Amino acid sequence: xxxxxxxxxxxxxxxxxxxxxxxxxxxxxxxxxxxxxxxxxxxxxxxxxxxxxxxxxxxxxxxxxxxxxxxxxx
Amino acid sequence: xxxxxxxxxxxxxxxxxxxxxxxxxxxxxxxxxxxxxxxxxxxxxxxxxxxxxxxxxxxxxxxxxxxxxxxxxxxxxxxxxxxxxxxxxxxxxxxxxxxxxxxxxxxxxxxxxxxxxxxxxxxxxxxxxxxxxxxxxxxxxxxxxxxxxxxxxxxxxxxxxxxxxxxxxxxxxxxxxxxxxxxxxxxxxxxxxxxxxxxxxxxxxxxxxxxxxxxxxxxxxxxxxxxxxxxxxxxxxxxxxxxxxxxxxxxxxxxxxxxxxxxxxxxxxxxxxxxxxxxxxxxxxxxxxxxxxxxxxxxxxxxxxxxxxxxxxxxxxxxxxxxxxxxxxxxxxx
Numbered sequence: 001x002x003x004x005x006x007x008x009x010x011x012x013x014x015x016x017x018x019x020x021x022x023x024x025x026x027x028x029x030x031x032x033x034x035x036x037x038x039x040x041x042x043x044x045x046x047x048x049x050x051x052x053x054x055x056x057x058x059x060x061x062x063x064x065x066x067x068x069x070x071x072x073x074x
Numbered sequence: 075x076x077x078x079x080x081x082x083x084x085x086x087x088x089x090x091x092x093x094x095x096x097x098x099x100x101x102x103x104x105x106x107x108x109x110x111x112x113x114x115x116x117x118x119x120x121x122x123x124x125x126x127x128x129x130x131x132x133x134x135x136x137x138x139x140x141x142x143x144x145x146x147x148x149x150x151x152x153x154x155x156x157x158x159x160x161x162x163x164x165x166x167x168x169x170x171x172x173x174x175x176x177x178x179x180x181x182x183x184x185x186x187x188x189x190x191x192x193x194x195x196x197x198x199x200x201x202x203x204x205x206x207x208x209x210x211x212x213x214x215x216x217x218x219x220x221x222x223x224x225x226x227x228x229x230x231x232x233x234x235x236x237x238x239x240x241x242x243x244x245x246x247x248x249x250x251x252x253x254x255x256x257x258x259x260x261x262x263x264x265x266x267x268x269x270x271x272x273x274x275x276x277x278x279x280x281x282x283x284x285x286x287x288x289x290x291x292x293x294x295x296x297x298x299x300x301x302x303x304x305x306x307x308x309x310x311x312x313x314x315x316x317x318x319x320x321x322x323x324x325x326x327x328x329x330x331x332x333x334x335x336x337x338x339x340x341x342x343x344x345x346x347x348x349x350x351x352x353x354x355x356x357x358x359x360x361x362x363x364x365x366x367x368x369x370x371x372x373x374x375x376x377x378x379x380x381x382x383x384x385x386x387x388x389x390x391x392x393x394x395x396x397x398x399x400x401x402x403x404x405x406x407x408x
Contacts, residue, residue: 048398049209049216049239057391058212060096061383 076166076196078396080389081156082173082206083186085138085252086228086356088118088152089383090160091390093168097383098160103228105152106134117155126271140229140248141175141203142182146189154193167196169396171403173389175230176202177246183404199403201389203227204234205241207354209388211378215239219349220342224331224367224375225385226357228252231327233334233351235342239402242342245334251357253323254279261319266309268298279360282313285324286362286369317362324363328370335371350374354384 047053080091083103090099101118108115109131116124116134124134137149162168170190174183183200190198204225213221215236225232232246255275262270270278274296282294291313300307335346351373353364364375378384392399 044398045401046216046239048395051212051214051216053395054209054212054391057096057387057394058210058380061380061387064096 076168078169078393080171080393082386084227089386091386093393104136109133143185146185150189150192153189157194162194169197170195171199171389171393173203173206173385174200203385204232206385206388208236209391210384211352211354220345222346222351224353226355233331235338243334243337245330247330249326254320257320257323267301268307270298283316284362285360286366288362328367346373350376352376352378354378354381
């Protein structure tokens with residue numbers, strides 16, 4: 001009985017250890033900067049500055065500009 | 075849910091952009107305070123109309139000079155009032171992006187962010203005015219092309235060359251259109267013996283001020299106080315006189331543009347010759363300034379279609395894309 005319990009505890013601990021190791025490996029892999037991350041981030045940054053991306057802000061302003069230029073709009 | 079904001083806290087005017095809505099406030103950066111009780115009596119246009127016309131117990135001031143906070147307490151109260159006016163309450167704390175001069179010191183930077191956080195922002199980030207101006211002026215800064223922007227504000231003049239979303243060269247001086255007004259005041263006092271207020275000087279600049287000889291120049295009648303008799307007096311001022319009075323300030327601005335051009339890598343020089351440079355900011359509206367810069371640098375100068383709003387629109391675009399464009403904020407890891 002005692003021997004069975006000991007084996008169960010050992011296996012449980014082993015399983016926990018394996019799980020923790022796997023989680024650590026996955027976590028570290030996730031955090032590691034990939035070779036393409038820099039390229040992707042730079043692309044996103046540049047795309048966000050493109051005239052197409054800015055068009056919304058500029059056209060909204062051009063649309064509302066009309067009558068109350070220079071006056072408080074609140 | 076708070077809507078994030080972009081604020082162009084300029085020496086002359088303050089503009090507020092609200093995410094998803096556009097520019098919601100545009101008014102002079104002036105605050106009127108009761109000296110006795112420290113109560114705020116007016117802000118914006120109303121406070122501006124009080125400048126030089128207040129009784130002893132009221133003080134109407136511009137809390138920023140040369141793009142920097144001169145009175146921390148008053149600036150904080152002004153930002154708090156601005157946020158309240160655009161709907162920010164104790165329970166809605168937005169992220170705020172503030173446009174500041176690129177020549178700002180670390181202490182001034184902290185003063186602006188602290189004032190904004192205390193005024194109710196959950197996060198305060200700063201963006202350099204020329205960068206925001208280039209975004210708002212619709213320049214193709216996403217391409218590997220040299221884009222030159224000259225931002226002449228009330229207290230600062232900044233020239234920047236931007237390519238691929240980053241600053242290549244930058245030149246900033248703490249000289250702006252308020253210095254032009256001050257030069258007019260000094261000239262009229264010295265040459266005509268009359269004292270004029272800063273609003274009168276500004277009106278002279280707008281009406282007959284030129285940075286280079288222009289066709290159909292005209293004069294103006296100026297009213298002030300005679301320094302000898304103390305009585306009101308009228309004088310006639312010509313456009314040529316005003317040009318002479320402001321020449322030193324204009325020269326400083328033009329020289330800073332020239333210095334910036336000299337810092338640029340040679341590959342980019344041809345970009346400017348083809349594309350020109352772009353003027354933004356209220357100071358850029360001075361007649362003949364574009365021609366003067368063009369004449370002294372041999373580079374074409376173009377006026378931005380929205381010179382007064384370009385900075386806040388650029389910062390507004392960063393608010394709309396807050397996560398992606400975080401690296402554009404001052405102090406961010408690039």
